[in-house]
Amino acid sequence: AQRVTQPEKLLSVFKGAPVELKCNYSYSGSPELFWYVQYSRQRLQLLLRHISRESIKGFTADLNKGETSFHLKKPFAQEEDSAMYYCALIRGGTSYGKLTFGQGTILTVHP
Amino acid sequence: KAGVTQTPRYLIKTRGQQVTLSCSPISGHRSVSWYQQTPGQGLQFLFEYFSETQRNKGNFPGRFSGRQFSNSRSEMNVSTLELGDSALYLCASSTGQVFTEAFFGQGTRLTVV
Numbered sequence: 001a002q003r004v005t006q007p008e009k010l011l012s013v014f015k016g017a018p019v020e021l022k023c024n025y026s027y028s029g030s031p032e033l034f035w036y037v038q039y040s041r042q043r044l045q046l047l048l049r050h051i052s053r054e055s056i057k058g059f060t061a062d063l064n065k066g067e068t069s070f071h072l073k074k075p076f077a078q079e080e081d082s083a084m085y086y087c088a089l090i091r092g093g094t095s096y097g098k099l100t101f102g103q104g105t106i107l108t109v110h111p
Numbered sequence: 112k113a114g115v116t117q118t119p120r121y122l123i124k125t126r127g128q129q130v131t132l133s134c135s136p137i138s139g140h141r142s143v144s145w146y147q148q149t150p151g152q153g154l155q156f157l158f159e160y161f162s163e164t165q166r167n168k169g170n171f172p173g174r175f176s177g178r179q180f181s182n183s184r185s186e187m188n189v190s191t192l193e194l195g196d197s198a199l200y201l202c203a204s205s206t207g208q209v210f211t212e213a214f215f216g217q218g219t220r221l222t223v224v
Contacts, residue, residue: 032210043114043115043215043216043217043218044201044215045214045215046212046213046214049212086154090210096142096159096161096166096167096210097142097143097144097159097161097166097167097203097205097210097213098144098156098159098167098169099144099146099154099156099203099213100156101146101153101154101155102153103153104153104154
């Protein structure tokens with residue numbers, strides 16, 4: 001079965017500092033990886049997906065199949081980045097809407 | 112475009128009772144998935160429906176069931192409630208055929224006393 005691990009439950013940085021939220025996965029096939037974010041009192045929303053190769057709100061994430069990782073990075077953190085971040089995986093084939101989530105990382109950006 | 116709507120937002124039930132939660136997906140979306148969110152277990156997949164058929168199911172007991180109607184609205188039911196069923200239940204909709212993105216509702220907070 002697939003598994004997603006986010007080793008840090010809490011992460012604190014200061015405004016302007018680089019930030020990296022770690023995500024490792026275990027799945028023998030070709031997964032599709034996502035980062036979801038939940039801001040305070042807002043619903044869970046997609047931040048980015050690996051196949052898009054986009055930079056959203058300054059965040060990027062690269063899928064490293066060799067290390068089975070999909071770390072989320074931002075060179076200069078902003079206070080508005082404070083939120084809960086979830087890494088999620090969907091298997092190829094017939095998984096349809098079945099997302100497997102990591103436990104989440106609470107990011108706090110201090111002024 | 113209206114987002115995913117879940118009702119009710121909050122529920123308090125007694126052990127042994129049953130409960131029904133409702134989810135209205137984004138207009139045009141045909142897939143609805145349900146997740147249970149708890150502090151200890153995080154977000155766990157319950158089941159997914161597409162065109163009134165269950166396509167995928169998570170590892171939950173049979174007390175958890177769901178259905179989808181012809182207008183894509185979905186309900187999930189939990190029978191014989193246990194204290195451990197207290198959680199935030201999230202519904203997500205997507206277009207359907209090929210998974211691109213899940214759009215989440217704000218959830219229903221269920222408390223079992």
